[in-house]
Structures are given as structure tokens and as C-alpha cells.
Amino acid sequence: MAKLLFQRVADEARPPAILGRPGCGPPDYFTEVLLDDLVKSGAWLDLELKRPFLALWVNDEDFDFPDWNDPLIAIDQANVRKFAAMDPVVDLESLRGMRVYHDEPYFR
Template structure:
């Protein structure tokens, strides 16, 4: 069975991350924590996974809603998306606009 996108990202990042790490807040924070872990560990991720992972964030309806950035988690996530995109291999976030990504993880907003 194919792994879900976020689980694959966690497993294939170098260094690996943990998807759904226990004790890190409500389950719907799992995607935010994964992104934060990737940035903090300076993880490398193959473009095959990095592009759809970032596209899931970029194409979320709230991505461009700067009013929501005042919320601590959203503000930090917005910074982390940009930091992770700038890490090697670099991804141009604008190139991901409109990219269809199949994300079925239950806790991704």
C-alpha cells in the first residue's frame, strides 16, 4: 500500500522526521509540527516529494490570507514554508500555484 504524502515526507527526509509525533498538541497540528521539524533539522528532501508537500501549503485557501498570520501557529508556518522552500533543493513557491496534490491525511487543514 502506498504511504500517505506526509508520512513519505517524514520517512524520506534526511534526517528523517516523525509524522504525528506524540505530545505535540492536538492531532490537527501534526502537519505544522512536521514542517517545523523539517526546517529546524535543515532536512533535505528529494524534489519529487518536496514540490507536492509545499504545493499542499501554497494551494491551501488560507495561504495568502495575511490576516491569519497573526495567529502564532499560522505565522510560524508561513515563515517555515518559505524557509523550507529556500533550503536545498530550492523550490519556487509561485511555480506550485495550481498544482494538484492528493492529500488524504485526516489532520491537514
């Protein structure tokens, strides 16, 4: 069975990340925790995975008009930009309209 996008990102990042790290907020925030871990560790991720992973944020309806008063959203916004700027660099604007298949059965 093929691994889902989020699990592949966690497994193939260098250094690898832990998807759904225990004690890190509600399960609904596993993608945000994963992104934060990738940024904090300075992880390298192949463009094949990095582009669709970042496209999920860029194409979210709230990306362009975030609620800056919510500290979690502010952290996510900063992390998306930091991760995109890390090697290999990804132009976030190039991801606009990119369709990404993903599922989140990890916590369902």
C-alpha cells in the same frame, strides 16, 4: 500499500522526521509539526516529495491572506518559505494550481 504523502515525507527526509510526534499539539496540527521539524533539522527532501508537500500550503485559500495575529499561522508561513529556500530550492509560485493527492487517515 503505498505510503501516504505525509508519511513518505517524514520517512524520506534526511534526517528523517517523526510523523505525529507525541506531545506536540493536537492531532490536527501534525502537518505543521512535521514542517517545523523539517525546518529545524535542516532536512533534505527530494523534489518529487518536496514540491507536492509545499504545494499543499501554497494552494490553501488562506496562504495569500494569512491571519498574522495567529502565532501558529505566522510560524507556518515562515516555515514554508524557509523550507522552500533549503536545498533543493523550490519556487513557491511555480506550485500555484498544482493538484496534490493526499489523505490524512493518520489521525482519523
